[in-house]
Amino acid sequence: MENYRSTRHIIAAANQVIGAVVERMKNAHPICIDHARKADPAGGRWARQDPVTGGRVHVLSVPDDAIGQAEVVMAELSRLKSLDVSADWSDFAVLARNRATLEPVRAWCEWQGVRYSAERDDGQPRxxxxxxxxxxxxxxxxxxxxxxxxxxxxxxxxxxxxxxxxxxxxxxxxxxxxxxxxxxxxxxxxxxxxxxxxxxxxxxxxxxxxGRGRLVLSTVHGAKGREFGYVAILDGGDWRENSDEERRLYYVGMTRARELLLLCEGAGRTNPFSPGLQGESFCRSPLPVSLVRPLELGLRYRSLGLRDLFLDYAGRWPPGAAVHAALADLDFGVALDIQVSASGEREIITDSGVVVGRLAKNCTLPRGKIRSATVESLVKRQAGLVKDPDYRARLRAESWWVALLAIVIEPEPGAVNIQREPWR
Incomplete structure (x- = not known):
C-alpha cells in the first residue's frame, strides 16, 4: 500500500511502530511511499533545509513535567518555523494522548501571542x-x-x-x-x-x-483523518499501556505528519513505543542541561461554552430589567467577575455590579484562583428552545443574550513545578 502524504523517514518510523501489532494483516506488505515520490530524498525538502534533523524523525528527550515539556517542544517547533519563511502556525500540530498534557502548550501560546486552535465541544458557538x-x-x-x-x-x-x-x-x-x-x-x-x-x-x-493561521492543539483521537506539515507527539506519562490498541493510536498520530515528525520521550515515564525505534530515519536529542519554566506556563485557560452556563438566567427577567441592558453593553474582551453568592451559586457580574449570568452547577473549573474572566462571545437564546415546561414557565422574556467567557486560572501555590533541573 502506498502513502501519498508522508516522507520516507516518517513512513519508515510508522512502520516500525505498527509492525509490532499482533496479527496485523498488512505486516507482509508494509506501507511505502507513492511511486511519484520514490526518487525524493527520504527526508523530503528538509533533508537539506534543516541542519539538525536532515528531515529525519526527531526523538526528543523531554522533562517528565508537562510544563518543562511544553517549553522544550515549543522551542523546537519555533526553530523549525524560523527555517521556513512560508510556514504558518496552522501547518503545525501538537498532539497528545490526553487534553491535560496540552494545557501548558496552550498557556505558551497565550504567553507568546500565538493563535491556536484547541479541541472544543459542541457547546461552542458558530x-x-x-x-x-x-x-x-x-x-x-x-x-x-x-x-x-x-x-x-x-x-x-x-x-x-x-x-x-x-x-x-x-x-x-x-x-x-x-x-x-x-x-x-x-x-x-x-x-x-x-x-x-x-x-x-x-x-x-x-x-x-x-482554524486558519492557528497552531493546532489536539488529542490524537481528535486528529484522526487530518494531516499537517509538522507534528509533535507529546509524552505526558499517559502512554502507559503497551497494547495493540494504544500502539495503533500512536501510529495514527505519527501518520498525521507530512514533512516533519517530533516524538517526545519523558525522562522517567517514557512512552513504550519510541524508545525501541532504530535506524537511519531517526535522530535523537538529549535533555537540556538547564531549563527555565516560566510561571506563565502554569496558568490554565478555559473557554466556557453553552454547556458550562445556566442559559436561562437572563430569560427569567422581564425585557426592561437591568440584566438585559447590561448584556447589551457587553462586547468581546470586556472584563467580568465571578463571585459565589450567599446561596452558593457562581454568578457572573459586571464592573457596575449587575449579575448577567450564572455558571451551570455541573461546570468544573481547575483548582486555583480566577485571575481574569472576559467576554468571548454573546449568543442569543430563544424561549422557544426551552423544552422543559417547568423551566419554560419561569421565563419572562422571549429572547435574551448569554455571555460566553474566557477564563484564566492561576493554580494553587505549589501546584506548578518550576524546578530548573528537568531530570528531577
Whole structure:
C-alpha cells in the first residue's frame, strides 16, 4: 500500500511502530511511499533545509513535567518555523494522548501571542449564533425574499461596525464572510437574502473547523483523518499501556505528519513505543542541561461554552430589567467577575455590579484562583428552545443574550513545578 502524504523517514518510523501489532494483516506488505515520490530524498525538502534533523524523525528527550515539556517542544517547533519563511502556525500540530498534557502548550501560546486552535465541544458557538452574525441574520430575515446587492453588505458592515476591528475575532470572521460574498457573487447584480442566510450558516460551520493561521492543539483521537506539515507527539506519562490498541493510536498520530515528525520521550515515564525505534530515519536529542519554566506556563485557560452556563438566567427577567441592558453593553474582551453568592451559586457580574449570568452547577473549573474572566462571545437564546415546561414557565422574556467567557486560572501555590533541573 502506498502513502501519498508522508516522507520516507516518517513512513519508515510508522512502520516500525505498527509492525509490532499482533496479527496485523498488512505486516507482509508494509506501507511505502507513492511511486511519484520514490526518487525524493527520504527526508523530503528538509533533508537539506534543516541542519539538525536532515528531515529525519526527531526523538526528543523531554522533562517528565508537562510544563518543562511544553517549553522544550515549543522551542523546537519555533526553530523549525524560523527555517521556513512560508510556514504558518496552522501547518503545525501538537498532539497528545490526553487534553491535560496540552494545557501548558496552550498557556505558551497565550504567553507568546500565538493563535491556536484547541479541541472544543459542541457547546461552542458558530458565527451565525453569536451577536455579530445574528445582527446580519436579523437584517436578512426581515425580508427573506429580498434580493441583496453583494457590495451592499460591505457598506452595511462598515456602518454597523465602523469597518471592523481586526482584534475582534467575530467581527473579523464576519468581515471574511462579507469578502466571500463579494468574491463569489461579484458578477451578480443581486442575490436572494435566503441564499446569503444559507451561506452564512455554511461559512460559520466551515470557519469553526478550519482554524486558519492557528497552531493546532489536539488529542490524537481528535486528529484522526487530518494531516499537517509538522507534528509533535507529546509524552505526558499517559502512554502507559503497551497494547495493540494504544500502539495503533500512536501510529495514527505519527501518520498525521507530512514533512516533519517530533516524538517526545519523558525522562522517567517514557512512552513504550519510541524508545525501541532504530535506524537511519531517526535522530535523537538529549535533555537540556538547564531549563527555565516560566510561571506563565502554569496558568490554565478555559473557554466556557453553552454547556458550562445556566442559559436561562437572563430569560427569567422581564425585557426592561437591568440584566438585559447590561448584556447589551457587553462586547468581546470586556472584563467580568465571578463571585459565589450567599446561596452558593457562581454568578457572573459586571464592573457596575449587575449579575448577567450564572455558571451551570455541573461546570468544573481547575483548582486555583480566577485571575481574569472576559467576554468571548454573546449568543442569543430563544424561549422557544426551552423544552422543559417547568423551566419554560419561569421565563419572562422571549429572547435574551448569554455571555460566553474566557477564563484564566492561576493554580494553587505549589501546584506548578518550576524546578530548573528537568531530570528531577
Amino acid at each position: 458565527l451565525h449564533q453569536v451577536r455579530e452574525g445574528d445582527t446580519l441574520l436579523g437584517l436578512l430575515r426581515a425580508k427573506p425574499r429580498r434580493r441583496v446587492r453583494p457590495f451592499a453588505l460591505r457598506r452595511w458592515f462598515n456602518l454597523r461596525f465602523g469597518g471592523g476591528d481586526a482584534d475582534h475575532p467575530w467581527q473579523a470572521l464576519l468581515a471574511q464572510f462579507v469578502d466571500e460574498v463579494e468574491s463569489v457573487w461579484c458578477g451578480e447584480p443581486r442575490v436572494s437574502a435566503s441564499v446569503v442566510i444559507d451561506a452564512l450558516h455554511e461559512f460559520g460551520n466551515e470557519a469553526r473547523r478550519s
